[in-house]
Amino acid sequence: MQRQEEIRRAQLELGRLAEQYRGVMADRSDTDVIEVVRGAQAVAQRFGQMQRGASNEVLALVKASVAVVSADENVDEDAALARGVTYRVVVERAAFAKPGFVDLVAESLKAGEQIRVTGDLPLRLVVADRALALLPLAPTAADSAGGALLVHPSGLLDALLHLFELVWAGANEVLPTDEGATELAADRLDDVDARILTLLLAGLTDQAIGGQLGMSLRTVQRRVSQLMDRAQVVTRFQLGHEASRRGWLGV
Incomplete structure (x- = not known):
């Protein structure tokens, strides 16, 4: 299918760019483009800073595996939504099987968050105001304890944004029901x-x-x-x- 091929190509380009940036990390000038954040606590702090500093939009790909900050602990998201920041989030379908997750999604929807669901996501990702992205050093790792990459405006950030939009376009919309639960309207x-x-x-x-x-x-x-x-x-x-x-x- 055309969209799947586009996603595959975007992932290949993303991988190529990521390897390129990792290969030149010894050059101090490249820290203007990409930073390495070490340790789960530091990653959680950066995640919070990005949301607190966002003025327009936050984009996120949420995998089913536990992140450094769980959904119910993410108070910075609540504050950002309250001040008018738009959230567009794609969640892996497997996450909905976790106890209490559907209720958390329903609360987020009521707060104004836009949520879609899909199968396996290629990586965990957060982007603030299309200007700063945070993703794990090892996208397949179960958590971010090993660190994360903080990506500034660059070709790599453009590739990440393109990948997000492709995944978003192919995902199913989630809407609240009268009972406060959620349903996959697009299904x-x-x-x-x-x-x-x-x-x-x-x-x-x-x-x-x-x-x-x-x-x-x-x-x-x-x-x-x-x-x-x-x-x-x-x-x-x-x-x-x-x-x-x-x-x-x-x-």
Whole structure:
């Protein structure tokens, strides 16, 4: 899918730039672009400073693994939201299985935070005012105890922003319910897509589906492609598995 390919390319470019900057860290002039923050406490302090200093927008990719500051301890986020800072956050779906996490998300939504959910995220990331980014030294580590990179305006920051926007565009929106819980609004199929998916998984060809629903072959193929893009899969077999996992088959 086009968006998945764009994300893959952005990750490759991000990796290339990260290696480039790590390779020149011995040059003191490069500290104007990137700093290394050592230790969990120092990382937590920087994280708080970024939020306290933000005047416009905070972007974040939140992995399911525990960070140096948990969601319920992040008082700086509450203060930033209260003074009008926009938060756009993408959360890994696995995080919603943690006890109490859904309630925390509901509270954040009520405070004005925009939250979306996706599968596996490539890294943990926070960006303040599109001018300063914080990410772990080892993106696959379970925590940030080993330190983090603080990235100033540069090609690396541009790549991080591009990656965030691609992930954001492909993630599902989270909205509060009347009961204060959350639901994946984007995971609700409209009637047409639900019928197409049902017929597709029943083994009908695109041509037969079009005949059943009074659509052209091209329209059916376009809508199936959109469903695959939305599910972030590359094959129709994967679409069936993901549809079952997301509960689309019960729509």
